[in-house]
Amino acid sequence: MTGADTIRVANAQGFWGDSLEAPLLQMRQGPIDYLTLDYLAEVTMSILQKQRARDGNAGYARDFVEMIGRGARDIVERGIKVVANAGGVHPIACAEAAALALQRAGVSNGVKIGVVLGDDILPRLDELLDRGVPLCNMDTGEPLAVIRSRVQSANVYLGAAPIAEALGRGAQIVITGRCADAALTLGPAIHEFGWRMDDWARLAAGTVAGHAIECGTQSTGGNCQYDWESIPEFDNIGYPIAEIGREGGVVITKHQGTGGRVNVPGVTEQLLYEIGDPSTYITPDVIADFTSIDLEQDGTDRVRLSGAAGRPATDFSKVSISYTSGFRAIGLLVYGWPDAARKARKAEEILRARLDHLGLTFDAIHAEYIGANACHGDALSGPSHPDTPEVALRVGVRGKDRKAVERFTREIAPLALNGPPVVTYVGGRPKVEEVVAYWPALIPKAEVSWNVVMKEVHA
Amino acid sequence: MPRVRLLEVAHARSGDKGDCTNIGLIALRPELYPLLVEQVTADRVKEHFRELCKGRVDRFELPKLHALNFLLHQSLDGGGTVSLRTDAQGKTYSAALLRMEIDVP
Numbered sequence: 001m002t003g004a005d006t007i008r009v010a011n012a013q014g015f016w017g018d019s020l021e022a023p024l025l026q027m028r029q030g031p032i033d034y035l036t037l038d039y040l041a042e043v044t045m046s047i048l049q050k051q052r053a054r055d056g057n058a059g060y061a062r063d064f065v066e067m068i069g070r071g072a073r074d075i076v077e078r079g080i081k082v083v084a085n086a087g088g089v090h091p092i093a094c095a096e097a098a099a100l101a102l103q104r105a106g107v108s109n110g111v112k113i114g115v116v117l118g119d120d121i122l123p124r125l126d127e128l129l130d131r132g133v134p135l136c137n138m139d140t141g142e143p144l145a146v147i148r149s150r151v152q153s154a155n156v157y158l159g160a161a162p163i164a165e166a167l168g169r170g171a172q173i174v175i176t177g178r179c180a181d182a183a184l185t186l187g188p189a190i191h192e193f194g195w196r197m198d199d200w201a202r203l204a205a206g207t208v209a210g211h212a213i214e215c216g217t218q219s220t221g222g223n224c225q226y227d228w229e230s231i232p233e234f235d236n237i238g239y240p241i242a243e244i245g246r247e248g249g250v251v252i253t254k255h256q257g258t259g260g261r262v263n264v265p266g267v268t269e270q271l272l273y274e275i276g277d278p279s280t281y282i283t284p285d286v287i288a289d290f291t292s293i294d295l296e297q298d299g300t301d302r303v304r305l306s307g308a309a310g311r312p313a314t315d316f317s318k319v320s321i322s323y324t325s326g327f328r329a330i331g332l333l334v335y336g337w338p339d340a341a342r343k344a345r346k347a348e349e350i351l352r353a354r355l356d357h358l359g360l361t362f363d364a365i366h367a368e369y370i371g372a373n374a375c376h377g378d379a380l381s382g383p384s385h386p387d388t389p390e391v392a393l394r395v396g397v398r399g400k401d402r403k404a405v406e407r408f409t410r411e412i413a414p415l416a417l418n419g420p421p422v423v424t425y426v427g428g429r430p431k432v433e434e435v436v437a438y439w440p441a442l443i444p445k446a447e448v449s450w451n452v453v454m455k456e457v458h459a
Numbered sequence: 460m461p462r463v464r465l466l467e468v469a470h471a472r473s474g475d476k477g478d479c480t481n482i483g484l485i486a487l488r489p490e491l492y493p494l495l496v497e498q499v500t501a502d503r504v505k506e507h508f509r510e511l512c513k514g515r516v517d518r519f520e521l522p523k524l525h526a527l528n529f530l531l532h533q534s535l536d537g538g539g540t541v542s543l544r545t546d547a548q549g550k551t552y553s554a555a556l557l558r559m560e561i562d563v564p
Contacts (some may be wrong), residue, residue, distance in 0.1 A: 042477075042539065042540070043539060043540045265470060269472040270472070271483075272472060272528055273474050274476060275481060275528060277517075277528075278521050279519070290521065290524075291519075292523065293523060294523055328541075330543060370545065374545040374546070375555070376511070376551065376558075397543075398541070435541050436541075438477055438539075440477060
């Protein structure tokens with residue numbers, strides 16, 4: 001516990017691939033206490049697992065290490081604590097790389113890195129299945145045994161307690177693998193204020209604060225549908241900051257002098273993002289109730305959140321499992337005016353017939369007409385105008401047989417010469433990709449154990 | 460009674476969890492929220508998305524935020540990493556919902 005009554009937790013990464021400059025700007029444009037970085041989408045874990053399989057030292061978010069190097073002086077001189085799930089499927093390797101980056105930046109002595117371990121249950125899967133933990137798919141009910149041989153990664157969503165412990169042991173930088181996104185924000189609050197792990201209302205408040213900032217600028221004007229054209233200075237958009245009070249008060253804001261906007265409609269959009277039943281937002285630490293939340297404008301670019309109710313967490317943790325599920329390829333041909341959409345449809349017809357002649361079968365063949373109906377389908381998009389300047393035929397296949405998918409990729413380009421006219425071929429021959437599917441499951445919390453490893457950096 | 464697109468009375472954001480899309484629909488003004496509750500039913504949303512959504516539609520109410528949350532099950536051709544669709548994560552489904560028309564007094 002420290003003496004502060006309010007902490008400023010700044011998010012600077014909504015996914016791996018988000019702005020490389022945001023973490024540095026969050027540290028330099030105004031005061032913050034914590035910098036949180038969320039790198040892990042569902043698909044990211046399986047990509048990282050593949051990287052680790054090829055190279056035993058890989059498997060974490062490399063952007064993070066670069067950021068630590070560039071921001072080392074800011075972190076140390078400003079006393080900012082960094083909490084990131086950059087560890088991916090190899091948090092130890094990530095911590096070693098981060099330590100090296102600190103040493104190279106020449107500000108290493110005595111900096112402590114806390115590494116949270118225990119989310120990776122891939123090595124324990126057979127033991128768990130043998131002991132009757134079926135890890136059934138939450139959507140379909142099927143047991144994991146059905147796809148066991150094709151599993152690529154299996155990670156439990158850990159909560160905020162390990163992060164709070166690492167901070168309590170003096171970590172300046174906390175690196176986790178898979179953890180609940182909101183835990184990156186809740187962990188610092190628990191550490192600073194000594195919140196009890198059964199203080200459901202405060203845990204819910206910290207969770208809602210975390211949810212509000214975890215997707216980067218989606219709460220400060222990015223990807224915001226409400227009155228989007230009046231949002232100022234997208235090129236200088238500020239990333240979000242949650243001011244969290246000892247009693248559980250939360251204000252979402254951003255640094256002064258940055259672009260974007262923090263208002264009630266924008267924060268409401270983010271609160272509703274990627275949630276299920278809003279009365280039952282389940283995290284490893286608490287069940288938060290979003291239906292009791294009040295939002296009010298609390299000055300320029302400040303939105304106050306209050307009233308979040310919390311209930312005891314469940315006895316289960318969610319597990320994110322990825323597995324290989326065949327192959328796919330997607331190709332693109334662009335048809336020009338006039339009657340662009342009709343030409344694209346005719347080309348699709350021809351292609352399907354040729355695949356038939358070749359005796360190729362797939363689990364799915366899917367065609368879309370970009371410029372006419374790609375995102376919303378025919379029923380919602382309506383008929384395409386004959387004067388539409390151009391329409392892209394985007395056609396893809398998915399199947400178990402790699403050879404069939406490979407053969408498909410060689411049938412796209414010929415259409416440019418032996419199909420409908422006014423066409424240009426984009427992007428070269430499509431690549432065959434391995435399909436990685438997602439298997440959400442539950443595991444009893446009694447089966448999950450985590451620990452924190454501390455690493456002190458010396459020159 | 461005038462019939463308007465939801466775009467005139469609400470804003471929205473959508474995202475994904477596996478093969479399920481969620482759409483948050485928020486009234487532009489509090490007094491418009493009851494119209495959403497009355498007319499934007501789960502059944503109507505299911506019918507609106509019949510081409511894209513193969514499973515059921517759940518609806519949840521957030522009266523304090525003047526908002527509804529919809530879950531469109533089996534709506535992403537297997538989910539973000541498997542899907543062959545351009546919008547494999549349902550990011551534009553929020554706008555697709557705003558095409559729906561409702562009656563306003």
